[in-house]
Amino acid sequence: MFSQNLSSIDGVSIFPIIGLVLFFVMFSGILFWVLKKDKSYMDNLASIPLQDNNEIEFNDESKNEK
Amino acid sequence: MNLEKFSYDNQIVKLFIIATVVWGIVGMTVGLLIALQMYLPALNFDLQYISFGRMRPLHTNAVIFAFVGNGIFAGVYYSLQRLTKARMFSDLLSKINFWLWQLVIVAVAVTYTLGITTSKEYAEAEWPIDIMIAVAWIAFGVNMIGTLIKRREKHMYVAIWFYIATFVTITVLHVVNSLEVPVSLFKSYPVFAGVQDALVQWWYGHNAVAFFLTTPYLGLMYYFLPKAANRPVYSYRLSIIHFWSLIFLYIWAGPHHLLYSALPDWAQSLGTVFSIMLIAPSWGGMLNGLLTIRGVWDKVRDNPVLKFYVVAVTAYGMSTFEGPMLSLKNINALAHFTDWIPAHVHIGTLGWNGLLTFGMLYWLVPKMWNTELFSKKLATTHFWIATLGMIVWVVPMYWAGLTQALMWKEFTPLGVLQYPNFLETVLQIVPMYVIRSIGGALYLTGACVMVYNLYKTARQGSFVANEGAAAPALEGIGGDSKKTHRWLEKRPIQFALASTVAISIGGLVEFIPTWLVKSNIPTIENVKPYTPLELEGRDLYIRESCNSCHTQMVRPFRSETERYGEYSKAGEFVYDHPHLWGSKRTGPDLHRIGGKYSNMWHYLHMQNPRTMSPGSLMPSYPWIIEQQLDTEYTSAKINVMRMIGVPYEEGYENQAVNDLQIQAQEIADDLLDSGILVESDKEIIALIAYLQRLGTDIQVKQAENK
Numbered sequence: 039m040f041s042q043n044l045s046s047i048d049g050v051s052i053f054p055i056i057g058l059v060l061f062f063v064m065f066s067g068i069l070f071w072v073l074k075k076d077k078s079y080m081d082n083l084a085s086i087p088l089q090d091n092n093e094i095e096f097n098d099e100s101k102n103e104k
Numbered sequence: 105m106n107l108e109k110f111s112y113d114n115q116i117v118k119l120f121i122i123a124t125v126v127w128g129i130v131g132m133t134v135g136l137l138i139a140l141q142m143y144l145p146a147l148n149f150d151l152q153y154i155s156f157g158r159m160r161p162l163h164t165n166a167v168i169f170a171f172v173g174n175g176i177f178a179g180v181y182y183s184l185q186r187l188t189k190a191r192m193f194s195d196l197l198s199k200i201n202f203w204l205w206q207l208v209i210v211a212v213a214v215t216y217t218l219g220i221t222t223s224k225e226y227a228e229a230e231w232p233i234d235i236m237i238a239v240a241w242i243a244f245g246v247n248m249i250g251t252l253i254k255r256r257e258k259h260m261y262v263a264i265w266f267y268i269a270t271f272v273t274i275t276v277l278h279v280v281n282s283l284e285v286p287v288s289l290f291k292s293y294p295v296f297a298g299v300q301d302a303l304v305q306w307w308y309g310h311n312a313v314a315f316f317l318t319t320p321y322l323g324l325m326y327y328f329l330p331k332a333a334n335r336p337v338y339s340y341r342l343s344i345i346h347f348w349s350l351i352f353l354y355i356w357a358g359p360h361h362l363l364y365s366a367l368p369d370w371a372q373s374l375g376t377v378f379s380i381m382l383i384a385p386s387w388g389g390m391l392n393g394l395l396t397i398r399g400v401w402d403k404v405r406d407n408p409v410l411k412f413y414v415v416a417v418t419a420y421g422m423s424t425f426e427g428p429m430l431s432l433k434n435i436n437a438l439a440h441f442t443d444w445i446p447a448h449v450h451i452g453t454l455g456w457n458g459l460l461t462f463g464m465l466y467w468l469v470p471k472m473w474n475t476e477l478f479s480k481k482l483a484t485t486h487f488w489i490a491t492l493g494m495i496v497w498v499v500p501m502y503w504a505g506l507t508q509a510l511m512w513k514e515f516t517p518l519g520v521l522q523y524p525n526f527l528e529t530v531l532q533i534v535p536m537y538v539i540r541s542i543g544g545a546l547y548l549t550g551a552c553v554m555v556y557n558l559y560k561t562a563r564q565g566s567f568v569a570n571e572g573a574a575a576p577a578l579e580g581i582g583g584d585s586k587k588t589h590r591w592l593e594k595r596p597i598q599f600a601l602a603s604t605v606a607i608s609i610g611g612l613v614e615f616i617p618t619w620l621v622k623s624n625i626p627t628i629e630n631v632k633p634y635t636p637l638e639l640e641g642r643d644l645y646i647r648e649s650c651n652s653c654h655t656q657m658v659r660p661f662r663s664e665t666e667r668y669g670e671y672s673k674a675g676e677f678v679y680d681h682p683h684l685w686g687s688k689r690t691g692p693d694l695h696r697i698g699g700k701y702s703n704m705w706h707y708l709h710m711q712n713p714r715t716m717s718p719g720s721l722m723p724s725y726p727w728i729i730e731q732q733l734d735t736e737y738t739s740a741k742i743n744v745m746r747m748i749g750v751p752y753e754e755g756y757e758n759q760a761v762n763d764l765q766i767q768a769q770e771i772a773d774d775l776l777d778s779g780i781l782v783e784s785d786k787e788i789i790a791l792i793a794y795l796q797r798l799g800t801d802i803q804v805k806q807a808e809n810k
Contacts (some may be wrong), residue, residue, distance in 0.1 A: 057374065060609055061352055061381075068348045072341045084336035086187060086261040087327050 106577045108256065111570040112185045114472050116198040118567065120178035121465060121472075123206060125555055127174060128461070131166030132548045138163055139541040141723070142690070143534050145714075148723035153217045155723045157649035161228045162216045167453060168226060168316065170209045175461040176320040177201065177244065180267050182468060183327040184251055187261045189575035193250025197243045204240035208233055219647035220290045224305050224682055226312050227281050228649075231292045234282040241278065245271040252596035256575040260596065262343040266323030268596065269351045269603045273315040276607065281308035285744050287737050291643070295748050298677025302685050307355075307611065314354040317457055318420075322350075325393050325417065328464050332409045338395035342388055348606065349385035353378050355607045357431065372433075379431035386424030393417040408483035412463030415491055419455025423448065438513075441655055441689040443533065444505025447498040454494040454547055462490065462554055469558050473565030482557045489550035497543030504536035513663040521666050526692040527717050534721075628675040631801045633750045634794070636738050636760040637767040641794025643741075644728065644787055645684065653722070655686035656695040656798065669696035669799070676801060679750045691722060698800035703771055704778035706792045728787045733768075735761050767793060 141147045141156045148155045181198065185191060192198050211233050215221070221228040229237065248271060252260065281304055284292040296304050330337050337343055356378035394417055397404065404410045426448050430439055439445060470477045477483060511529040514522035523529050634642060645651070658664050660671040672695050677683055701709075708715050711729050713722040739757035746752045765784065771792055772784035782788065 057356065057378075057609070064352060064606070065345075065349060068345060072344050075341075080340040081336070083259055083261065084330075084340040086257060086259065087183070087263070087330050088334070088336060 107574050108577050109572065109574045110191050111572050113181070113192050113195060113198065113569075114567070114571050115569040116192065116195075116202060117178055117182045117468070117472065118569075119202050120174050120181060121468065123202070124171060124174040124178055124461065124465070125558065127166060127170030127209060129548070129551055129555065131163060131171045132544070132551055134159055134163040134166055136541065136544045136548055139537070139544045143537040143541075143721060145721050145723055150724050150726050152219065152648075152725075152727045155648070155725070157652050157723070158216055158219055158221075160652045161221060161225075161649055162213060164226060165212050165216070165228065166209070168312070169212070172317060172321075172453075172457050172461070173205065175457070175464070176270070176316075176324070177205070178468070179324040179328065179464055180248070180320065182472075183263060183324070184248060184267065187257060187264055187327065188251055188255035189257045189573070190251055190255045193247050193254060197247040197250075201240055201243040201247060204236060204243065208236050208240060211236065215290070221646060221649060222284065222292065222294070222682065223646040223649060223651055223684060224281065224294070225309050225687060227278075227305075227308060230290055231282070231284055231286050232289060234278070234284075238275075238278060238282075241271070241275060245275065249596050249600065256578050258578060260599065261326070262337075262340065262347060263323040263326040265347050265599070265603075266319045266326065268600050269347070269607070270315050270320040270323070272600050272603045273311060273319075273351070273355070273607045276604070276611070277308045277311050277315065280304060280611075285748055287740050287744050291737060291741075293681040293741075293744055293748060296681070297749065298680045298683050299674045301681065301683040302677075305683070310357055311355055313452070314357075315351075317452060318354075319351065321420075321457060321460055322346075322389055324460065324464060325389075325413070328460075328467060329393055329396055329413050329417075332407070332413060332463070332467055333397050333400055333403065335396065335400065338392050338398065342392045346385050346389045346392060350382070350389065351603060352606045352609070353382050353385060355609075355611055357382060376431050376433065379428045383425060383428050387421060390417055390421035390424070393420075406480075408477075408480060408487055409463045409467045411484065411487045412459045412466065412490075415487075416456050416459035416463060419451050419459065419494075423452040423456060426451070437659075437661065438509045439505060440659075441687070442505035442509045443501045443536070444509070445688065447501035447505060450494070450498055450501070454490075454497060458494075458547070459487075459490060462486065462551075465554070465558060469561050470565065473562050473567050475561060475565030478557050478560035478564060482553055486550045486553045486557070489546055489553065493543050493546030493548075493550060495543070496546060497540055500536035500539040500543070504533035504540075507536075508533055512667070513661070515663070521663070524667065526667070527720060530690070530721060531719055628673065628802060631676055631678060633679045633745070633752055634797065635767055636742065636764040637790050637793040638797045639741060639745070639794075640733055640735065640738060640764065641790035641792070642684075644791045645794060646682075648725065648728075650694075651684045651686040653686075653688065653690035654692065654694045655689050656683075656693065657685040658693055658695050658799075664693070668693045670802065672799075673802065676799070679745075681745065681748060681750070694795070694798055696799040698796050698798040699803070702778065703774050703792050703796065704780055706795055707775060707780055707782070707788060710788060710791065728791060729782070731787045732785050733787045733790050735764060738764060764790075 137147070137154070138156055138159045141159070152158070181192065208229075212229050215230060215233065216228060220230050222230060227234075248267060252264065252268075283296070284294045286292040294301055294304075326337055326343060357375055394414070397410065397414065404414055429435055430445075430448060439448075466477060466483050508529045511523045511532060516522050656672070658668045658671045665671055705716055707729070709717070710725045712724045712726075713720040714724075738760050742752050742757040742760045746754075746756075768784040768789045771789050772782055775782055
């Protein structure tokens, strides 16, 4: 009903489409990046909160950085 | 290998913990009060400072910004230091953040009870407080990013991402939603009007839920849940996808609060589509949380902290499934404006935010005071009382919402409304209101048990304000240290920028066409700016937060046009700074109230609603009858209104008070004819003028066309 308010704007329908395309591109990009990274790298990140200060562990990055 | 010694600032965490607990109790107590007021109007005590309209925003703000807000800060200040292996960037900024935030809360409490409010939901604070909020918030953000820059842990754990997104988005939301022009120290008008103002408000309102009640708590979940279960999060990959999809999608979903309103259709549909898509990342996050406990479910049996987390995360899942369902137009048509919505909200707040906060506190306090929890048994008792309280709160409200919605829409075989008297549909659900208040009382009782338990825990332990720690400096690790470090330094900032881009896209795509449409909203010829008296009356409507219980939005359904009159048009609100569409019909819609009743009816009804509508649950407003209308700022208001686009003629401000008095006298004369002697300078006159004007502009047009 109120879409008539917008019909006078040129190409208003492009806005939702832009939104969807942007999301799709971003989502695929992140999915690709996440799946590309190997498991030990992810495990190392996931364990950060469990490395307590009284049992200091060094970030042995060289092992995981490839 | 260069071990650096430093200390964690526990003092600031302690302060935030105390504030969380204290404001939590205050906020829940006010909640219980308004729950009781909803079926016992006598509990308004005919006292303006504690009448429902002023208490309801106080409750929402207290639990959101005071209870949950301080909970966020407590959790972030604790976990951020540990995750970055660094003390907070600046103790001074930490203190500014804390004390200014508490000052904001006190200022909010005082101004709301005095009726100083902008009426915009969850952002009712007037402009000086808005500025204080901004300063406290920026102090928090700078402190956080500063800490990230000097961190000793190379990677930013996913919890930190959620914290950064929270900071960035709330900043944007707060600034845009608070664009207002001051009339005086305690009064301002938003620059947006009508449809645009509503869109901005719900873009804010929805994303305040997203980025104040959800993302920071997801961050806390990703830290405190693995801590309590003593195992890493189920899937770190999932958490990355969870994060980016969530922040990208959430921002689009705001318009689902305005389905069937005068908002353009395409924006409504956009809100629905993105709301449905939101289920995926939300459930990804929930499953990630729950699956973290895989293999240690036996611990849940005797660990109250995990009990709280499990139900909290489950409530998050329920709430984020229900939200998208409610944004489907056919379900929304039924649920919107009813008690279904508070039920939905309270699954989120009582379940997700409340229980997660409690779990976090039960874990944090023993840790920080170097002791064991005083009583596991009491904590478990609290868990059961809280869970039971939540169920007793929400179930009757779902029932009430559905019952009332069906009654609103019920037609007799002859095609007339089965329940034409709105009050009948309210009285039907009063028993549900009673049960709900019992649920609230239970939940509050549980929280009090927690206060006792935590107090005893702290008493038996010894608090360490500066907890010593050591970690290797970051420079020593790998490659060209200088270059690496510089690159790292930039990362939190780059990260913040990336989040800003992600959330801005949604906002912009939504806003640009709406801004473009401004000149395209069909201006209805007969829609004229309010007269000075009506404008003052409207400000009284705002002062008493009438919009807490009354909508001004007749949706295009037969059941609504039959009950209220012609459905609301976008063009009717072009001079409404702010819009007063409302979000809940505890009382009937008022958009077409103008001319429906006599001035006398309104006078007596405001004095005591039960004289005109026996059994009504509305508070009495005797002070509006007695108080004199303050016209000190009337001309300033006209000036500000003109500045933000309302076409008052140049120089009209000089004539405004005079016009106001003439119109007031007319109403007073009319009341006198009905046998009511009232001076024309009372507030009630202005309020009546506004109510009688509401929604009448297009009626004139129809009459002329005939």
